[in-house]
Amino acid sequence: MTRFVSIGEAMVEMAPLAKSGQFQMSFAGDTLNTAWYVRQLKPLWDVSYVTAVGQDQMSDQMVSFLQDTGIDTQYIQRLNNRTVGLYLIALKNGERHFSYWRGQAAARALAADPGTLDRSFSNADVLYFSGITLAILEGNGRARLLRSLARARAAGKLVAFDSNLRPRLWESDDHMRDWVTKAAETSDIVLPSHDDEAVHFGDAGPKATCERYAALGATTVVVKNGPGTIHYRHAGKSGVMQPAIVSDVVDTTAAGDSFNAGFLSQFVGGVSIDLAIHAASNVARRVIKGRGALVPL
Numbered sequence: 661m662t663r664f665v666s667i668g669e670a671m672v673e674m675a676p677l678a679k680s681g682q683f684q685m686s687f688a689g690d691t692l693n694t695a696w697y698v699r700q701l702k703p704l705w706d707v708s709y710v711t712a713v714g715q716d717q718m719s720d721q722m723v724s725f726l727q728d729t730g731i732d733t734q735y736i737q738r739l740n741n742r743t744v745g746l747y748l749i750a751l752k753n754g755e756r757h758f759s760y761w762r763g764q765a766a767a768r769a770l771a772a773d774p775g776t777l778d779r780s781f782s783n784a785d786v787l788y789f790s791g792i793t794l795a796i797l798e799g800n801g802r803a804r805l806l807r808s809l810a811r812a813r814a815a816g817k818l819v820a821f822d823s824n825l826r827p828r829l830w831e832s833d834d835h836m837r838d839w840v841t842k843a844a845e846t847s848d849i850v851l852p853s854h855d856d857e858a859v860h861f862g863d864a865g866p867k868a869t870c871e872r873y874a875a876l877g878a879t880t881v882v883v884k885n886g887p888g889t890i891h892y893r894h895a896g897k898s899g900v901m902q903p904a905i906v907s908d909v910v911d912t913t914a915a916g917d918s919f920n921a922g923f924l925s926q927f928v929g930g931v932s933i934d935l936a937i938h939a940a941s942n943v944a945r946r947v948i949k950g951r952g953a954l955v956p957l
């Protein structure tokens with residue numbers, strides 16, 4: 661059995677209902693979304709989420725939600741005097757605007773203890789994290805997480821990373837670029853999205869994004885590109901794939917997260933890179949035709 665471990669921050673989501681002032685509560689977050697889709701796509705895999713939450717009732721609800729979806733929560737740390745982060749979606753002229761409350765989020769301390777991290781990774785076959793996972797970590801958490809991942813990789817586990825650039829979560833753009841580059845150097849598989857990379861790394865096109873990450877040492881790089889051509893590089897060979905375009909897009913939330921789940925669940929299972937990318941884009945196509953981050957497949 662393959663053991664997939666996703667590391668990051670899950671948050672409470674408050675999404676507006678039709679009646680003004682009312683909201684529906686759920687749970688989401690980039691690395692949680694990917695774990696949730698892997699769970700659906702691979703019922704026989706063991707899917708685990710590594711994070712930290714509080715000991716309050718909202719944290720209990722989040723852990724119960726994960727357990728109910730079949731995600732293993734044994735490595736979730738329960739910290740005293742902390743709680744989970746929250747974001748609220750507001751609609752303005754049909755556009756979604758996000759407000760975040762995550763300063764006190766327990767997840768910021770998920771990498772506080774290297775021993776705990778190492779134990780959570782010890783059974784894994786695949787470890788997945790993102791630029792958001794790194795961005796939110798406090799103290800020396802970023803360096804600790806990358807060191808733990810490097811140890812796991814040296815022990816033969818596969819490390820996969822989505823750069824998921826969110827400049828507002830970082831102290832500066834330079835910090836973001838430095839840490840994302842270090843994270844990619846620690847990874848076997850890098851799954852960036854070209855539009856963000858072009859803005860923050862100045863890549864001329866998806867091929868440039870692909871080559872930049874491949875030069876950092878990853879064996880496999882797949883560059884997502886909205887409805888555009890996907891570029892990849894694997895074991896020294898390059899290629900492209902044009903996804904079938906969706907014209908009736910409902911909501912692009914979690915397009916990239918679900919793509920990553922579709923890709924990893926195939927590729928790690930031994931499927932060829934072309935077929936894995938094809939499967940990944942099919943998963944993302946279904947997700948953008950539904951509303952919200954977690955669309956039942």
Ligand code: ADP
Nearest residue numbers: 853884885886887903904905906915916941944
């Ligand atoms: P992110 O959500 O990280 O910004 P992208 O917007 O690049 O990621 O989308 C991820 C993947 O979702 C793309 O590589 C593609 O496979 C799929 N996708 C996104 N938008 C469309 C679309 N309009 N038509 C078809 N596929 C799409």
